Amino acid sequence: MFDLTTAPPGRRHAVVIGGSIAGLLAARVLAPHFERVSILERDRLADQPEFRKGVPQARHFHLLLARGLMILEQLLPGIEADLQAGGAVPLEWGAEALWFLPAGWAPRYYSGLRTYSLSRDLLEWCVRRRVRSIKNIAFRTTAEVIELLSDPGRSRISGVRVRCSQRAESAPGAVESLSADLVVDASGRNTRMPQWLEALGYGSLEQTKINAFMGYATRYYARPENFHGQWKSLNVFRKPPAMLRGGALFPLEGDRWIVTLGGGARDYPPTDEAGYLEFARSLRSPLLYETIQGARPVSPIYGFQNAENCLRHYERLPRWPERLVVLGDATCAFNPLYGQGITMAGRGALLLERCLQEQPGAELTGLGQRFQKNLAELNTYPWLMATGEDFRYPVTEGGQRSMRTRFMHWYMDRVQMLATEKASMFTTYIEVVNMLKPPGVFFQPEIAAGVLAKAFRRQPADSPSPPGGFSTPMRTGDPSALAGPASPDGRY
Ligand SMILES: Cc1cc2nc3c(=O)[nH]c(=O)nc-3n(C[C@H](O)[C@H](O)[C@H](O)COP(=O)(O)OP(=O)(O)OC[C@H]3O[C@@H](n4cnc5c(N)ncnc54)[C@H](O)[C@@H]3O)c2cc1C
Known part of the structure; x- marks a missing residue:
């Protein structure tokens, strides 16, 4: 057990709503600042990597960005070794991955940028195991937060009301109140925070939703023993508006492949066998289809269609209750094209740590409002990247093309x-x-x-086959370093 707490008196209890990546990382940064931290999670949490219904997107491919990996290692030293031990597959982005960008195939060479390819279940489990080992963090599972509690003047959040479905000492469905000096909402893209705030008299929250009507279908395969491709992963991008379909194949722990197909503008990939394969065959390159055609599926085909971009402007509310913080997908949920969610959850946690460090003594006044303003700024570029791509689809709803x-x-x-x-x-x-x-x-x-x-050049016509070799010689052995540190100002 690691004891991180150096909490000043008066910071007794922090409550985190949601025990997924954003909630776990938030709890980690709260631990040194509070006597105890409780993570309240609606689901039951297993002692191994396992799918759970509170995180339905976990069935689909999740890219862990280099920045996200660096943040995980910074907050939870040793986690990279845990990921490796769990079977996460090292991936060199230039040499071992095939990227068929809208403009053509990326060159193949040793880029020096390496991350891991792994299941979302393994990633969350590794993070959870590390967080569990922190002495003053407690998990309460099958505990669903249903309401915020406040002081009589409704200017300060004082805790949460929780419905406990499976606790031995309480009847299923029993509701109890938990008091807290700080409440952090990390309950994901379907958070009820806008309704809770409205019920407390904070007015209607401004939300920007941009929907390109993306859909995903994912299947897992056993990696064939006789697979001799000179690559580990393959990503065939969409090219909207002409081509609405894309697909990705990445290696996972347990000698598996995860294959996620995606379509925009309601061109959803089917979840039946024949339709799924036909969709794969229709991509800009036949390589993905040819690769999975003879491979043995080890799962059903899972569909997902709730992937709109949603930005909640908490920072714009004229008043903000004291002692409340919202982060992760509950603040900004992205279309997953650029794989930004986990990394932004980590960046939000680091920002919370900085805000806590800057608070004088045990004082928490102003913390929440300052945090939300800074987080809104941090979300700006990733939001523009994700939504900018969605505006390439003519059917996209919400926001404004300019x-x-x-x-x-x-x-x-x-x-x-x-x-x-x-x-x-x-x-x-x-x-x-x-x-x-x-x-x-x-x-x-x-x-x-x-x-x-290139001002007057059009995008070249597609060449369905990837480049054969490497444009510069591959260095032997695994590159050990990631591609350099984030920028010194901590923003990038
Ligand atoms: C299809 C898809 C693909 C994605 N691909 C990527 C990717 O490649 N890379 C990447 O970085 N990100 C990706 N993301 C985003 C990523 O999944 C999230 O950003 C990441 O899981 C962190 O989210 P979170 O912790 O804020 O919320 P979530 O992971 O959604 O977790 C919310 C948690 O809160 C719990 N909860 C909800 N309500 C309550 C309540 N009232 N009381 C108690 N508990 C509650 C839930 O059970 C859950 O555990 C993808 C998302 C989607 C939809």
Whole structure:
């Protein structure tokens, strides 16, 4: 057991709603600042990696970005070794992964950027195991938060009301009140926080929803023993509006592949065998279909269609109750195209840590409001990246397309063309995707000049087969370092 607490008197109890990635990381940063931290989770939590219904998206492929991995290791030292021990597959983004971008195949070379490919279940379990070992963090499972409690003046949150479905000492369905000095909501994209705030008299919350009507279908396969592909993962991007379909195959622990097909503009991938394979066959490259065609499925086909972008503007409410914080998908849920959710949950946790460190003494006044304002700023670029892509679909609802959106599409098409032509440019591209560099680097003079040189070029026609070899020799052995640190200002 690790004892992290150095809590000043007066910070007795913090409650976290939701025991998924955002909730676990929030609990980790709260632990040194409170005598005790309780994680309230609606689901039962297993002692092994296991799917649970509170996180339905876990069936589908989850990319762990390099920045996310760095944050996990920073908050929970040793977790990278846990992931490896659990069978997570190291993945070198240039040499071992095939990326069929809208502009063409990415070059193959040793990029120096490595992450892991693993199931979301394994990732959450490894995080949970580390968090469980912190002495003053307690888990209460099958405990559903149904309401916020406040002081009589409703200016301060004082706890939560919880429905306990399976506790031995209480009848199923019994409701109890838990008092807390700080409440953190990490209950995900379907949080009831907007309703709870309205019930307390805080008015109607502004929310931006942008929906490109994406759907996903995922199946797991045993990796064939005779698979001799010179790659570990394959990602065939959509090319909207002309091609609405994409697909990805990634390796998982247990010698498995996860294959997630996705379609925008209501072109949802089917969940029946024949329809699923036919959808795979219709992608821009036949390689994914050819690879899975003879492989042995080890799961049913799972569908998912609730993946709209949703940004909740807590920072814009004229009043904010003291002692309340909201983070993770409960604040900003992204279309998963860029795999940003877990990393942003980690960045939110680091921000909470910084805000707590900056609070004087045991004082918590102003913490929540300051946190929400800073988090809104942090979400800006990832939100623009996710939603900007969704505006390529004509049917997309919500938000506003502007001249700037059209310019960004034009500009990014050319950035991607450059990325398919030059290894150094692809490195920059994946560093931005991995949140190691801010998207602003695409506007540096050298890249802007390259974009202008392609001003009148259209995206090249698709060449369905990937490049055969590596454009620079592969270094032998596994690269051990990730692609450099985040920027010194901590924003990127
Ligand atoms: C299809 C899809 C694919 C994705 N792919 C990626 C990816 O590639 N990479 C990536 O980084 N992210 C991805 N994401 C996002 C990622 O899943 C989330 O960002 C991540 O799980 C962190 O979310 P969270 O912890 O805020 O919420 P969640 O993971 O949704 O967890 C919320 C938790 O709160 C609990 N809960 C809910 N209500 C209550 C309540 N009232 N009381 C108690 N407990 C409650 C739930 O049971 C659950 O455990 C994807 C999302 C989707 C939908």
